[in-house]
Amino acid sequence: MKRFACVEDLRVAARRRVPKMFYDYVDAGSWTEATYRANARDLQAIRLRQRVAVDVSARSTASTMLGAPVRMPVGIAPTGLTGMTWPNGEIAAQQACEAFGIPYTLSTVSIASIEDVARVATKPFWFQLYVIKDRSFTESLMQRAEAAGVTTLVVTLDLQMVGQRHKDIYNGLSSPPKPTLRNLLNLATKPAWCIEMLRVRKMDFGNLQGHVRDVTSKTSLAEWTDAQFDPSLNWDDVRRIRDRWKGKLVLKGLNDPEDAITAQQVGADALVVSNHGGRQLDGAPSTIAALPAIAAAVGSKVELLIDGGFTTGQDVFKGLALGAHGVMIGRAMLYGLGAAGGAGVTRALEIIHKELATTMGLCGVTQVSDIGVQNLFPADRP
Numbered sequence: 001m002k003r004f005a006c007v008e009d010l011r012v013a014a015r016r017r018v019p020k021m022f023y024d025y026v027d028a029g030s031w032t033e034a035t036y037r038a039n040a041r042d043l044q045a046i047r048l049r050q051r052v053a054v055d056v057s058a059r060s061t062a063s064t065m066l067g068a069p070v071r072m073p074v075g076i077a078p079t080g081l082t083g084m085t086w087p088n089g090e091i092a093a094q095q096a097c098e099a100f101g102i103p104y105t106l107s108t109v110s111i112a113s114i115e116d117v118a119r120v121a122t123k124p125f126w127f128q129l130y131v132i133k134d135r136s137f138t139e140s141l142m143q144r145a146e147a148a149g150v151t152t153l154v155v156t157l158d159l160q161m162v163g164q165r166h167k168d169i170y171n172g173l174s175s176p177p178k179p180t181l182r183n184l185l186n187l188a189t190k191p192a193w194c195i196e197m198l199r200v201r202k203m204d205f206g207n208l209q210g211h212v213r214d215v216t217s218k219t220s221l222a223e224w225t226d227a228q229f230d231p232s233l234n235w236d237d238v239r240r241i242r243d244r245w246k247g248k249l250v251l252k253g254l255n256d257p258e259d260a261i262t263a264q265q266v267g268a269d270a271l272v273v274s275n276h277g278g279r280q281l282d283g284a285p286s287t288i289a290a291l292p293a294i295a296a297a298v299g300s301k302v303e304l305l306i307d308g309g310f311t312t313g314q315d316v317f318k319g320l321a322l323g324a325h326g327v328m329i330g331r332a333m334l335y336g337l338g339a340a341g342g343a344g345v346t347r348a349l350e351i352i353h354k355e356l357a358t359t360m361g362l363c364g365v366t367q368v369s370d371i372g373v374q375n376l377f378p379a380d381r382p
Contacts, residue, residue, distance in 0.1 A: 001340065001347045007311045007332045010348055014085070014338025017193055020186045021171040022084045026334045029278035030163035035286065036278025039309025042286040046318045047377035051364030059360050061353060063368045065326045066152055066248045066270055066303065071101030072353050073368055074316060077272075077307045077328035078128030078154060078252075083111025084175055085338045086193070087200035091120055092342030093333060098123055100349045105154055105328075108141065109225075111175070113206030118148035126152040128252070130159065131237060133230045141207065142245060151247040154272070155238065157263075158253030160231040163280040176203035235262060242267045250305070255290050257297035270303035272328060277308055288322065292382035295323030311335075313355025317363070320371040322382065 004010050015023055029036025063073040076097055082089040090112035097104035098121060105126040106117055117125060127145040132138050145153065177183045187194055197203070242249055251263045252272035263271050273291050275284045287308035295304055306319050307328035319327045329352070336348030360366065363375045373381045 001343055004336075004339065004344075004347050004351070007335055007348055007351055010332075010335040010339040010344060010351075013340070013344075014335045017190060018085055018338040019177065019183075019190050019193060021173055021177055021183065022081060023338065024167040024171055025081060025173055026079075026085060026331055026338075028165060028167040029282065030165050030280060031282035033278065033282065035275055035282050035284050038286040039275070039278050039288070040311070041309075042288050043309050043315045043318055046288070046322075046380050048314070048317070048359065048363055049375050049377050050362055054364035056361040056364060056366055059357055059366045061356055061360070061368055063326065065103060065305075066250070068103070069101075070103065070326075072316070072356055073320065073326035074349075074352060074356075075103040075126070075305070075326060075328050076105055076333050077274075077330035078105040078107035078126075078156070079330045079334055080107045080109035081111060081175055082107065082334065082337065083202060083206075085334050086341050087196040088112065088202070089337050090117055093337055093345050094121055094125055096342045096345035096349065098125075100346060100353075102349065103152070108207055109205055111202055111204070111206055113209075114141075114144050114148045114150070116206055121149075124149050124151045126150065126154055126250070128154040128156055129241075130156055131230050131233045131241075132228050134228075135230075139244075142241075144207075146247075152250060153241075153245050153247060154250040154252050155241055156252045156276075157233070157238070158255070158274065158276050158280050159225075160229060160233055162225050162229075163276070163282065165279060175205065235266060238263075238266050252307075254294065255284055255287065257293045260294045260298050264298045264302045268302055270305055270325075271298065273304065273306040273308075273324070274328075275308055277330060288319065291319070291322045291324060311352075313352045313357070314359050316352060316356050317359045317371060317375070320368065321373055321375050 061072040063070055090110045094104040094117050103126050105128050107128050108130040127150040248269045250270040251268040253274050254260045254271050255275050273287045273294055287306050303325045305326045305328055306324040310327050310329050311332045316327045332348050333345055336344035365371055
């Protein structure tokens with residue numbers, strides 16, 4: 001694992017090992033991918049203020065997220081089809097995160113079901129909810145999450161319909177992949193993935209199979225999603241979920257201060273500043289560009305998290321400096337998973353943790369709670 005010095009190394013290895021259809025699902029955005037690229041570009045453009053002759057020998061990355069202690073203020077964002085990046089991917093990722101000491105969020109459109117993950121988890125994990133047109137099924141997902149010991153529900157608000165993702169259209173993204181000549185030829189170049197998948201033989205959506213009709217009969221995942229996800233979702237629906245869910249409620253997909261204020265007023269415990277990794281509205285601002293205005297709008301009334309383009313410990317530091325309480329990562333975890341399974345997820349977390357601790361030291365900071373705009377180069381402060 002030491003041969004992977006950075007998350008980029010894991011990405012390159014994942015691209016070699018993971019079938020093209022599922023790698024492209026991870027490493028792509030919508031339309032022109034301008035917002036997808038802006039997420040990383042705008043993070044990289046922020047400059048840090050280096051300090052010297054400060055005793056940083058006793059640095060600590062420890063923090064809390066939603067009231068629970070974490071080894072670093074990083075959680076795993078919900079990622080669909082994780083079990084197609086690597087067989088049993090959700091279970092491997094959850095176990096790696098639990099051992100490392102950060103929260104893992106299971107997606108509604110995961111391959112492993114809530115119950116599959118609960119059987120191996122020894123601590124509560126988070127569950128991400130998509131609101132389906134069949135509201136009785138949405139209710140059943142919440143009931144299943146409660147029965148599995150989930151205490152934090154993450155409701156995604158920015159996927160009422162699927163953004164136009166050209167790579168998924170070209171690839172005909174589906175799970176399992178359709179046995180076309182193009183797919184079969186590509187799978188032939190991924191022997192390790194194929195061998196593991198033949199052993200696991202789990203390719204359906206675990207939370208949906210047997211509960212939602214036509215889950216495998218659509219031409220593509222995008223078509224099925226557009227048919228099932230509810231574009232009528234509104235703030236009244238969110239209020240009903242808040243009243244119904246007794247645990248912690250996180251609202252994900254906020255990219256505008258007005259929406260963030262409403263989300264806070266609904267009673268959310270935390271908000272995730274997110275543009276779905278640049279996979280929904282192309283042309284929207286990067287999340288790091290949107291963060292300062294949202295942080296100013298909600299203040300300390302609600303815990304503020306952020307995702308979108310965060311793949312290094314320095315990215316995490318910058319998010320914290322601009323007002324986030326914690327950072328959610330998705331692609332970095334999936335790169336690790338695709339590169340080396342559960343051990344790769346652990347390696348991705350180790351890399352980000354070390355980079356965060358090193359950046360803290362070079363900026364003269366010893367505690368996560370002390371990170372702020374004062375650690376940014378003056379011209380880059382909001």
